[in-house]
Amino acid sequence: MHGGHASLVLGLHRTRLAPDLLRAALAYGVTTVDTAPHYHGGTAHQQLADTAGDLLHRFAVCTKIGYHTTASGSNVHSLAPQRLRTAASTAARSLRQPPAVLWLHNPERSLTGSPVQAAVERLLEAAAVLTKAVERGWCRSWGIATWNPDEVLPVVAAIRGDWPRPGLVMARSGLLAPAPVLTAAERLAAQCRARLWGMSPFGGDTQDPVWREVDPRKFLIEDSTRWQAALRLALAVPSGVERVAVGASTSSHLAELLAAPALAVHSQRISSYRMLLERRSAAETSTAARSAGARSGSLSGSTSSGARL
Template sequence: MLGLHRTRLTPELLRAALTFGVTTVDTAPHYQRGTAHRQLVHTAGNLLDRFAVCTKIGYHHNTATGTSMHSLAPQQLRTAAATAGRSLHQPPAVLWLHNPERSLTGLPLQSAAERLTRAAEILTHAVERGWCHSWGIATWNPEQILPAVAATRGDWPRPGLIMARSGLLAPARVLTAAEHLAAHCQARLWGMSPFGGDTQDPVWREVDPRRFLTPGQECTRWQAALRLALAVPDRVERIAVGASTPSHLAELLTAPDLAVNTQVVTSYRTLLERRSAAETSSAACSAGARSGSPSGSANSGTKL
């Protein structure tokens, strides 16, 4: 799936995508300073009908200020859902509720559950009205959504899809939470940000993702990293990934054929989870010490 968050869109890239069998693009109206839908329609021209377009609601772009604010206010969501298809000249294949955690975090648990349920009802209604073909939740921090989902006790219109960060650089808690969220919603899982957001990150000079594949396979680091994003977290069906040129896209498309060393990946996940647990425990101890709780030195008599 061709992600358009940072992709410099050209007719050549879209034609190449179709030639390679890539027929799904993922975008959002607030990308490209609020011009993403318009750019896609203009650049694709008569090719647009050959793509399934996925887009998002949740961030609301202010043209006057050039900024985007997040809101799950029902009227704003309803308007965004109703107008997405008109701006794209076709109903979105998937309409994502984008990063709902931005408006849920900090709310009382029951209020967060009610707000999430209301948003889900609006998106379900959008499918029923033909404004989109399906809906899902695209989240950067799924662990911040899980409590609200659990508080609904299953009595809410569940999404059919979850999209979350995937790959070697996604934090352990994000990977685990994405799996739990998809399981709780009985939804299919898609991935995004397989390179951690930046292929120029110094970590990629230190970590060779090819070591997580079975030996004897010829591939680039980026092919390996993308293949692993389909394996971490578990059961990822497809990935939203950007590509700057047709040759770059062609390189990435061979990644799904690579074989993963499941034993190495499992060991890596275990190490990630242990490190995450240790960091959580350390943070809890530090917080307790600052608050003067029994785990702190003032009450226990132990110097920390």
């Protein structure tokens, strides 16, 4: 899974696939791609196989399970073991090779709101399915890809004893990721004893007005472009990120990003930024708690059927 640019993964969520882009990626040493069967209207696997052609076997393909397409064409999230088993076996066939990583995609969608023990049991069942998928040769490894690791962390922390842990965790990284997400990503990876990958280094949209106000280059010691700096910071925030999945629809854009991992960061400025984010998050949480307390001040005698996430 490690090419000449092992820190970069070509993310295909919004990438417009073309043969020349995949050839350029291989030439640059970017040999891992990240996708999901429900991307691009449910055609992502077929698009990748058709576009890559004979080059497909030269890529380590990471894909996801957890979202399932219904008869009406909509996607629903489920951790039902049989659905996950079917999705895991189908992924290997549709990609014409076992995925390098099979991600359990946004498990929080099926865990949040459940009693803690029920959520634990649901996650353990899913982990068992993915562990068995590795044993059956349907994938080479498995991990958890989560948009909100702060909602998955309490479930993992509640697991007692040994369990079939994921080898990887992937979460949002970079300057625009909220403080709770950054902290939870670090803790989730530690709880799982897993390696940490990042995603969405540009906050989902390079055209977001925030990028006209925030200059990521101020966190680097050396000169770079704005997007090189943003990507480099996604490898530094949260701490411990090994690789980042990033979209690039042209070979020239991908070429620009190649220099990012080698750029030197200003560690003190990054630490200060993290502290500011955490203080702001704490203040927002405190304000929300006071508001909730004021709204419920006239209520009394409420009961709960059990602890919930």
